[in-house]
Amino acid sequence: MRVLGIEGTAWCASAALYDAESDEIHIESDPYEPESGGIHPREAAEHMTEAIPTVIDRVLTHAEERYGPDAIDVVAFSRGPGLGPCLRTVGTAARALAGTLAVPLVGVNHMVAHLEIGRHESGFDNPVCLNASGANAHLLGYHDGRYRVLGETMDAGVGNAIDKFTRHIGWNHPGGPKVEVAAAEADPDELLELPYVVKGMDFSFSGISSAANDAYDDGVAVPGICHALQEHVFAMLTEVSERALSLTGADELVLGGGVGQNERLREMLETMCRERGATFFAPEPRLLRDNAGMIAVLGAKMAEVDDTMPIADSGVDPNFRPDDVPVTWRAGDPS
Numbered sequence: 001m002r003v004l005g006i007e008g009t010a011w012c013a014s015a016a017l018y019d020a021e022s023d024e025i026h027i028e029s030d031p032y033e034p035e036s037g038g039i040h041p042r043e044a045a046e047h048m049t050e051a052i053p054t055v056i057d058r059v060l061t062h063a064e065e066r067y068g069p070d071a072i073d074v075v076a077f078s079r080g081p082g083l084g085p086c087l088r089t090v091g092t093a094a095r096a097l098a099g100t101l102a103v104p105l106v107g108v109n110h111m112v113a114h115l116e117i118g119r120h121e122s123g124f125d126n127p128v129c130l131n132a133s134g135a136n137a138h139l140l141g142y143h144d145g146r147y148r149v150l151g152e153t154m155d156a157g158v159g160n161a162i163d164k165f166t167r168h169i170g171w172n173h174p175g176g177p178k179v180e181v182a183a184a185e186a187d188p189d190e191l192l193e194l195p196y197v198v199k200g201m202d203f204s205f206s207g208i209s210s211a212a213n214d215a216y217d218d219g220v221a222v223p224g225i226c227h228a229l230q231e232h233v234f235a236m237l238t239e240v241s242e243r244a245l246s247l248t249g250a251d252e253l254v255l256g257g258g259v260g261q262n263e264r265l266r267e268m269l270e271t272m273c274r275e276r277g278a279t280f281f282a283p284e285p286r287l288l289r290d291n292a293g294m295i296a297v298l299g300a301k302m303a304e305v306d307d308t309m310p311i312a313d314s315g316v317d318p319n320f321r322p323d324d325v326p327v328t329w330r331a332g333d334p335s
């Protein structure tokens, strides 16, 4: 089975071809990069409208060159969560393609795709997943036919919390990679104290973004703030991940989402897992950040069990939660 995946929940217009037989994932992406500040929803939507046809075209050309004229068996697209106008562009493209190619259509939850790509690449059976992305942050575990939210942010997504600080100091989106570079210039033995808020397996980032902004306004050097932001935010994520492993009894942790590209976060999670005898896995960066490869891979799993949708029911859902998704492709898996 070969699946054309289309992703476009916010900043990244992406299309991919997944060949389930060879397990090859070919991705073409065109990210939106604002000249200044964060993601402007209108500009992101305009970028999506311009970029989606181009990335799809590149993947279709690759598919035809590689596999011939009937290369696509299924079209899968990100139904949500995300920005409504971006999602609608992607939904329209997916419906048009599925109709024209006369192949089934699969609507994929973007956050479950961030999780499933880690499970797919690691070969883990039943991991806990930490999704550390721009607009979201949560811990997911499979139980009784659903991915249950074991813990989540009470306010901002983890990437957005970091980006709020970088916007304040005049850096454009994405701020996370710039914070990682700046943090490396700080004295690792000095740690600026910032709010650390964990309640059970939930956590909050709003106070830490404001405190980092205040520290900058008070003249604290940027590398020190970046170092403190990383240490606090990632320690919070590591603490709740350990609690989730302990509660579920799982001994596998996978990381998903764009913030997962950060080496310090991966190092903390790896150390925690090693110390408690668990195994940690993070996919390669191109599969961590938003990408259509993960949509195509989950699309293939869903199509294999006929979890497809009629075009008439394929509306997008900007608030699509991961625990709203019946996990049809794992029917029969022990919880």
Ligand code: ATP
Pocket: 009, 010, 011, 081, 082, 110, 132, 133, 134, 135, 136, 157, 158, 159, 160, 162, 163, 174, 175, 176, 177, 180, 257, 258, 259, 260, 261, 262, 263, 288, 289, 290
């Ligand atoms: P979501 O998947 O929740 O819709 P998103 O659309 O923002 O989120 P992602 O690609 O998952 O997309 O994540 C983007 C976020 O990752 C941005 O906030 C960016 O700053 C952050 N990020 C990227 N690289 C790094 C890094 N090296 N360190 C920290 N954060 C990073």
